[in-house]
Amino acid sequence: MNFFKTFKHDTWVKPYIKQYKGLLVLVLILGFLTVFSATALMFTAGYTIDKAATHPFNILLIYVPIVLTRAFGIGRPVFKYAERLRSHNWVLKITSDLRTRLYKTLETDASFFTERHKTGDIMGLLSEDINHLQDLYLRTVFPTVIAYIVALVASIAMGVFNPSFGFFVLLLCFVEIVLVPLISVSIESARRERQKALKSDLYTKLTDNILGVDDWVISGRQDDFKKLSASTIQELDASKNKSKAFRRYRDFVLQLIFALIMIVMLIFTNIHMTANQEMANYTAAVVLAALQLSDTFVPVSQGFEEWPQYRDSIKRLNTVQPVDQNLPEQVELAPSDFQQLELTNVNFEYATDSPILIKDFSQTIKRGKKIALLGPSGIGKTTILQLILGDLVPQQGSINVNDLDVQQIQEKRETIFSVLNQNPFLFNTSVINNVRLGNENKSDEEVKKALERVGLKDLLESLPEKYNTSVGENGSRFSGGEQERIALARILLQDAPVVLLDEPTVGLDPITENDLLETFFDVLKDKTIIWVTHHLQGVNHVDHVVFVNEQGIEMQGDPAELYQNNKHFKELYEMDAGLE
């Protein structure tokens, strides 16, 4: 069965159940006590009344059940409260461990981001998966296990009086909380799967409707616009209605079985507990207590039904495995000793069956030199930067920093290289904290100085919270150009001799772009710069331009010389600048 298959090689659920065993047992005990108190409340209440109805001479005779009734009356909410708190605490504790582990695992795998990150928001999915595991415990595991314990205890208690009745009740409980839930999950599993697929299809279509609305309006195809999602909606609705109908009838069946349990209880008490009045005083107690159990039994099926969703999350998390980086022995290179970066006949392909992306690429970059790298998108410009950083390893050729292979300096790589890319990532915290990430040992004054150099002083000081202004989610509080500047300040603090710029100005308007490039090349004038760009704005700042295309290097040289001697470059340049 796929349930066991899912857990066979699982390392994301099982180990953690063992880890906080003590707390887990506590949660289950509290859960059991909650149900126990609820039933015991009705039990003692029923007994109190039955006993009182016999008009005992001494009021003290019903004193004990009265006290117990009150105790259980308070016990139920108290245990429930404690159980909810403890279970959340337990789950959140595990969450902290799972998060740490997921982060650690992903941290070892740099290529994860370059290859797999492209396929949608994998990070969002993984972090959602961990939340799903929380629900797995809270909504499925705990209620089910507690229901099982309760059913066992109840059947055994009956069995003590009469083994065959006990067995019969156990059988009914088995149908109620094992058989029906299993049937339910096996029927609903496929349907849920289908609904998930339909829902994502519908999402695509509605996005097409909304993001493409300009085109729809102009095309005048209003009918097609509405028809686009109609069939998916219909199918999804039909499937959902089936699920709902199934759930309705299943819950009804569960109640029928429960009605049977109640009848068994009534007959049992009538037959076995009417030998004398003292025993008969317990009849109402037993029946009323049993009546409380439906709240515990009926939700088990609902919890089972959610299993397919959890299964997907568990599967996905188990695909995330740590990667052995296999680095050669690490050598320390002082930033001040950096002399040159040399790429020799570098060839690179992502996989053996994909086309060779980088062909025979060579380039020597001396300390302090600035080069620009141009070429159409998809040609592998960013890949070259990743090769230089050592995140990717070429199949052939070498990449050396001074006389060291770049793989030999990975441990302290941040002292040699810094990177600024198209959408620099800003953490959702204050500006000053974001910049300080560049070098955590710098004082507030030094951080502010860096922000002044990148031209943000006036803007930040005009804000109410000044340097402590939060950048918002993904830096959204600031414009694209301002985000680049914040990231640039971070790099200034990092103070590495080589700066890799990966299209930092794409999508900015020319005036902003111009200002930003002026700032870049002004504050980074002592650095070695490798700048990937999509057009020629600001190319006057560099010593060397390299154009790459599918065949390899198309043309390269000093931009001023190229302008004089190369017709194609001249055309491109004039077009870019809008010169006549």
Next chain:
Amino acid sequence: MIDKRLFRLPGTKKLLLMLAGLTILQAFVILFQGKYLADALVNSWKMKPLQTIIYPMTLFAVAFVVRHLLNLINTKIVQHYSSTMSEEIRSQLLDKVYNSGPQMISERGTGNLVTASLDGIDLVENYFKLIFTKMMNMSIIPPVLLIYIYFQNIASGITLTIIVPLIILFMIILGLAAQSKADEQYDQYTILSNHFLDALRGLPTLKMLGLSKRYVKNIYTVSDEYRRRTMNTLRIAILSTFAIDWLTTLGIAILAVFLGFGLINGAFPLFPALVTLILAPEYFLPLRDFSNDYHATLDGKNALTNIFSILERKDTEDTDKLDKLTWNENSDFEINDLQFNYDDEDKTADASLDIDHLKLSGYQNVGVIGKSGSGKSTLIRVIGGFLTPEKDSDIKINGQQIPHFTQKNWQKELTFLPQAPYLFAGTLAENIAFYRPEASLDQVKDAADKAGLTDFIETLKDGYETKIGEGGRGISGGQQQRIMIARAFLDDDRHILIFDEPTAHLDIETEYALKKPMEELFKNHLVLFATHRLHWIKEMDYVVVMDDGMIVEQGTPDQLRAHQGAYSDLIKNMRGDTL
């Protein structure tokens, strides 16, 4: 609590009547269930034989089954209602998106609309369940049971009556306390809860900064801090559930004690006491059900309010004021005193418009330039009919006065090429033929050829049948623009081309390669071209310079160059230092 607009939805009143009927029935069945169970138990207590309890026991079982049967019917009716209603709402939402989508998107953002039409509607279904089933149960079942209990035992009736206002009072007090505690922590809370995702997304950056290994500790600390805070809030938040539980169980316990003393004193026989005890939990049940997911279902209410506010937006009216139009070399349009204001200017990147005069005619190629946020996009989106200007704007097409450009006959003449073209989920051929779905494959191929797509398509295994768009093959920016250009070539009945910075994201060589097919396309078309790429001005025979929502200069490129004005300043700023 209840949105009054709900009652205006068709079928709501009928549904409420049906539910009321069913719920009253249910209340009585619950009553019978309790009564016959008590009968059976009294007989057992009296140690009467099994035969004496068979009759009440059977009736109890029947009542029990009927009760759940009624519940089933109730659920079915509500589910049927909510799914029909959801589809109705979804369909209206789509109409709304079509009729005033472009303007709405610029105000509300796309995410909001997708969420409203998909996730929002699911939430609404839960909301229906809360207000229809649970509220109905709460207002009918307890009173019916209470009346019966009063008849059986007045003291019990009084006890149960007193507890309810207490519960409500506690719910309100504790609910408010939890709310204010949650509000207090909310900002910090969201930051903490999103911290992990933030860290995962920022992992490459942390790696670049050499911090990724050390940051592990931070992940744990923050996550644990989140746990601590969650527990603190939870402690108070679930207090209201605790209070209801506590009051109801305590209520039952007190009741039992009362009844016990009454029985000892011989004030009444066993039956009324037992039936009261059995019915007491049923009396509290609807209240507990309601309060349990009260907060969760409030999301549904918010979603519904959001959807209603979208549906209540006014559609653009008078979209058929313009006579049938075929734009040719003699056509013209004229704008005088046009104003357009964004509702919330902080949220939009572009400026509101205030245009004195603009007259364009025939197959002019018109460049619209200006720095970012100067109103270029707004101007061409108003002309494209995506945004509706203020009422007293003076607009004429071929001399005919129209209220705005959102005219069916005007938009039939347009092709719009945005900065980030939108590719639909579908095949390449379907995307090219989007304006003319009936076009033959040969026509599509011909258009693709003119747009310079043939080489690219030949490299694809499935050629024109290649799936693109969402989940399809990744298409580079340059090829996306070519697909748009092919679309325009295919539908040559449209004589007006509107471009919104089509090459802003492209690398210089791709842009260079695109220039030829685009120049070809410009012929025999009125072209409106918003751009900040200066070389396109050479292809234009009229230039409009925008600043702060106004036209600050307009004329032929030669006229503007000769005049040292806004045009010359702008060019100088954009170009920067040259080689």
